[in-house]
Amino acid sequence: MLEIAPSVTNHQIGDVIIEMRKVEKSYGSYKVLRGINLSVSRGERIVICGPSGSGKSTLIRCLNQLEEHQAGEIIIDGTPMSAGARGIDSIRREVGMVFQSFNLFPHLTVLENCTLAPIRVRGISKAEAEATARTILKRVHIPEQAQKYPIQLSGGQQQRVAIARSLCMSPKIMLFDEPTSALDPEMVNEVLDVMVELAESGMTMLVVTHEMGFASKVADRVIFMDAGEIVEVAPPTEFFNAPQSQRTKKFLGQVLRTQAG
């Protein structure tokens, strides 16, 4: 059985920063999200899991409007998400996102990847942006790679640069969309370690992942999604030891078996 030992617990949870009310999203006639209600507090760490096609990626992509929702309300840090293009840009600045396939800018060095948005979007001076970037690259343990191009790095290093790139915008919320799914097994931990450290620093995090070890260690709440609905929300101890729904039990049975083996 998985060891449930929440090691990162002593942190402050503040006011509500994300509010989703009856959010619906469909591609044509196919409903991806069927009335999602979720509220996340400042500093909270949420892990979202569920079978593929359950809508977990769509859910977090709706939070920074990479996908538009069709019905319901999303309020980020007091700003409703339907506030027109300008409003969405300003919210995106505050919401960092890390993708499964890294999506680093291949024509820019690691340092430039980290400074482009602070300089061009936030209007920070180059010197200041570079200083910040170097500090953050140190935080993700790759300060020596600053002058390299993404293609020269390993997958794990690329994903850590992607995390650094988001952090350079000093976001209030970080979204992770299966950050370790495209990595070779031996590189998964170096990325998860960085994410744990980030969690310890008090960042509000929503993480879509199948890494149940990470979930049990870091999450304040684990959300299980299936067929576009939130089936179960619980703190990790409850979630893993006493899941309520039949669907959760079945999913956990499958995931934990493969991860143990």
Next chain:
Amino acid sequence: MSAIQKVYRSRGRKSSVLRRWVGLVVLAVIIAFVTRWGLLNAVFVSPNPDDCRAAQGACWAVVTSQWKLVLFGTYPFGEIWRPSIAAVVLLGAFFIPLARPRLLILASSWTVALVIATGLFDGRPFGLQYVEPHEWGGLPLTLLLSEAAILLAFPLGLALALARCSGTVILRSLALVLVESIRGVPLVSLLFFATLVLPLFLSGLSGLDKLYGAAAAIILFNAAYISEVFRGGLTTVPIGQLDAAKSLGFRWTSMQRFIVLPQAFRACAPSLVNQAVGIVKDTSLLAVLGLFDFMNSAKLALVDARWRGNFVEVYVVVGLAYFLMCFAVSVLGQRLSSSLERPSKGDEAVTRAPLPSIVVAESQS
């Protein structure tokens, strides 16, 4: 190595030695003929065509004795110092971005040069005698038109490509209709349409000289092709790049400028250079409108019945001149596109990108 491979290898070696010798002999014969015809037996300067007939070689005198016609076409002879200076200015501006290959430097130096050159041709901005555009001609005109068309067709093509990839249906369909209708017509008919038909319908254009209409047709025609090249480049940028840019808060314009276009440019640079070279040669189609670009001006040297037999020499000179111009454009294009490729630091993975073009170049030679 198998026996069959050995046989092929040794055969290949023998035949390559043989081929090299045959090649050298053929080359020597060609060089001998060209030097004898073009240099040793040639007549370089002579006002009299009969001197050429007496000689065995080339008659460059057809060009040198009528250099004003060949170089300046129908431009008033008394004023040919103006297009001469214009040509120097245009050439100067051409070489500036060759030394510092930056798009911004190219755009600004060419714009300045084009304004000065047009002013000199026209005359009025400098308080000189007005020469109507349809009288402009020769090599300076070809330089003027080439630089103007390259400078304007590329931004227009880029705008059309961006419009065609945009989310707005109206923009997208407008660009589609424009590109497809221009691309579906030969340039010659577009030239006639712009200079003869359009002024009939738009009275505002009736006073405009046909040279401007022709220039507009060349620019539009090439912009349509360039937009498709750019579109090809844009589609190579993965959708994840847009996701990443948006998630960092980039607006559309800065996302295109800093993330999408640099990657798209790199993907389609060779085809873009192709288009630029094509523009230079497209300017020679002005002849169908009775305008005297360099090609058509050079043909004026054959109007005199006494020189008519020396058309080979005229076309050799014209061909060499076009080759030099196109080669220069191609070199500039390569300088610009390689300035987009950042220098790699050690890792072979980065140098992988430019490799295919080298391989292609070798296999073609």
